[in-house]
Amino acid sequence: xxxxxxxxxxxxxxxxxxxxxxxxxxxxxxxxxxxxxxxxxxxxxxxxxxxxxxxxxxxxxxxxxxxxxxxxxxxxxxxxxxxxxxxxxxxxxxxxxxxxxxxxxxxxxxxxxxxxxxxxxxxxxxxxxxxxxxxxxxxxxxxxxxxxxxxxxxxxxxxxxxxxxxxxxxxxxxxxxxxxxxxxxxxxxxxxxxxxxxxxxxxxxxxxxxxxxxxxxxxxxxxxxxxxxxxxxxxxxxxxxxxxxxxxxxxxxxxxxxxxxxxxxxxxxxxxxxxxxxxxxxxxxxxxxxxxxxxxxxxxxxxxxxxxxx
Numbered sequence: 001x002x003x004x005x006x007x008x009x010x011x012x013x014x015x016x017x018x019x020x021x022x023x024x025x026x027x028x029x030x031x032x033x034x035x036x037x038x039x040x041x042x043x044x045x046x047x048x049x050x051x052x053x054x055x056x057x058x059x060x061x062x063x064x065x066x067x068x069x070x071x072x073x074x075x076x077x078x079x080x081x082x083x084x085x086x087x088x089x090x091x092x093x094x095x096x097x098x099x100x101x102x103x104x105x106x107x108x109x110x111x112x113x114x115x116x117x118x119x120x121x122x123x124x125x126x127x128x129x130x131x132x133x134x135x136x137x138x139x140x141x142x143x144x145x146x147x148x149x150x151x152x153x154x155x156x157x158x159x160x161x162x163x164x165x166x167x168x169x170x171x172x173x174x175x176x177x178x179x180x181x182x183x184x185x186x187x188x189x190x191x192x193x194x195x196x197x198x199x200x201x202x203x204x205x206x207x208x209x210x211x212x213x214x215x216x217x218x219x220x221x222x223x224x225x226x227x228x229x230x231x232x233x234x235x236x237x238x239x240x241x242x243x244x245x246x247x248x249x250x251x252x253x254x255x256x257x258x259x260x261x262x263x264x265x266x267x268x269x270x271x272x273x274x275x276x277x278x279x280x281x282x283x284x285x286x287x288x289x290x291x292x293x294x295x296x297x298x299x300x301x302x303x304x305x306x307x308x309x310x
Contacts, residue, residue: 005032006032007031007032007033008029008030008031008032009029009030009032010027010028010030011027011028011029011030012027013025013026013027022298026301028297034050036053039053040053040060040063040064040280043064043067043069043070043280043281043282044064044068044069044280045067045068045069046069047069047282047284048282048284050282051281051284051285051302052279052280052281052282052285053279053280053281054279054295055277055278056279056280057165057278058117058118058119058120058168058278059118060278060280061074061280064280069282069283070280070281070282071283072278072279072280072281073278073279073281073287073289074120074278075276075277075278075279075289075290075291075293076122076129076274076276076291077129077205077276077277077291077292078128078129078132078205078212078274078291078292078293079129079203079204079205079274079275079277079293080124080127080128080129080203080204080205080216081121081166081201081202081203081272081275082127082201082202082204082220082269082270082271082272083173083199083200083202083270083272084199084201084202084220084227084269085103085198085199085229085230085269085270086192086197086198086199086229087229087230087231087268088195088229088230088231089195089196089197097266098152099152099153100267100268100270101142101267102148102152102153103149103153103158103177103270104142104267104270104271105142105143105144105145105149106144106146106150106153106177106179106180107142107144107173107270107272108144108172108175108176109123109141109144109271109272109273110123110144111172111175112169112172112173112176112272112273113273115168116168116169116171116172117168117169117273117275117276120276121273121274121275121276122273122276123141123274124141124271124273124274125139125140125141125260125264125271126139126263127212127216127217127220128206128212128216128260129274132206132212133209133210133212133253133256134212134253134256134257134259134260135257135260136257136261138261139260139261141271142271146176149180150181153181153182154181155182155183156182156183157182157183157184158177158182158183158184158185158198158199159184159185159196159197159199160173160174160184160185160187160199160200160201161189161190161191161197161199161200161201162186162187162190162200162201163188163190163201164188164190167186167188169201169272170188170201171186174186199270200227201272202220203275204216204219204220204227205293206292207292207293207294210253212256213240213243213244213255213256217236217263218240220263220268220269221233221236221263221268222236222237222240223237230268233266233268236263239255239259240259242255243255243259277289277293284303285300285301286300286302286303287300288300
C-alpha cells in the first residue's frame with residue numbers, strides 16, 4: 001500500500017482559543033519526509049530547523065546528549081518490554097511454568113538496562129511501572145539466579161524474534177542465556193512470520209489513565225489479546241471479569257494488584273524492563289512529555305531565540 005501522507009502537516013495557532021491562559025502561540029510543523037539521520041543531525045547541530053525528534057534509541061540519545069544545541073528529554077512512561085513465550089507452537093516446551101520461571105531467573109535485567117538500554121530504563125517486577133494504577137509494591141523482580149535456572153533448562157537454542165532497534169537487548173539476553181548453556185538465534189523481523197520461535201520481544205504502553213486491566217493485561221493474557229500466545233486462561237478471565245464489573249476505584253485498584261501478582265506468578269512472559277521514552281529536543285524548546293507516550297504539546301513552550309553554539 002502506498003504511503004499517502006502529506007510531506008508536511010502544519011498547525012496554526014488558534015487566535016480564538018477559549019482559554020486565554022493556555023492560548024497557543026507557536027506554529028507547529030510536522031515533517032513527514034525528512035530522514036531520521038538528517039533530523040538527528042539538524043536537532044543536534046542547528047537551532048530552529050528541527051526542534052523535536054521522537055522515539056530515540058539509547059544510542060541516538062547518547063549522540064544528542066553530546067551535541068551542541070540539543071538535549072535528551074527522558075520520560076519514564078507507562079511502557080513495558082517483555083518477551084512473549086510461544087506456548088501455542090508445535091511441541092512447545094514453554095507450556096511448562098517451571099521452565100518459564102527458570103528462564104526469568106536466567107536473565108540479568110540490571111545488565112540489560114545498563115548495557116543495552118544505556119541506563120535508559122527501569123527494571124520492574126511484572127507489567128506495571130511504579131506509580132501506575134494497581135502497581136504492586138509487594139513484588140520484586142525475578143532474582144538473577146543462573147545456577148537455579150541451569151538446573152531446569154537444558155542446553156539448546158532459543159529463537160528470539162525482535163525489531164531491529166532491539167538488537168542490543170537481544171544480544172544482552174543472549175549473554176545471560178549463554179551463562180546457563182542456552183544459545184540464542186535472533187530473528188529481526190519485528191513480529192513472528194511463522195511458528196518457529198520461542199520468544200517474541202514486544203514493547204507496549206498503557207495509554208489509559210487507570211485501566212491497565214484492559215490496555216495491558218488483556219492484550220497479553222486475555223482471550224482476545226493481540227499479543228497472547230498461550231491457551232485461554234479461565235482464572236485470568238474470571239479476574240478480568242471482576243475488575244470490569246467493579247465500579248469502586250479503591251476496590252478496582254486492589255483487584256489490579258492481585259492481577260499483577262497473578263501474571264507474575266504465572267510467568268507467561270519473560271519480564272524485562274520499562275524502556276524510557278527518549279526525545280531529542282532543541283535547547284530553545286521547553287518540551288514536557290506525557291506519560292502515555294502520545295506526542296502532546298499542550299505544556300510545551302518555545303523561547304523567542306537561542307543563539308546557536310559555535
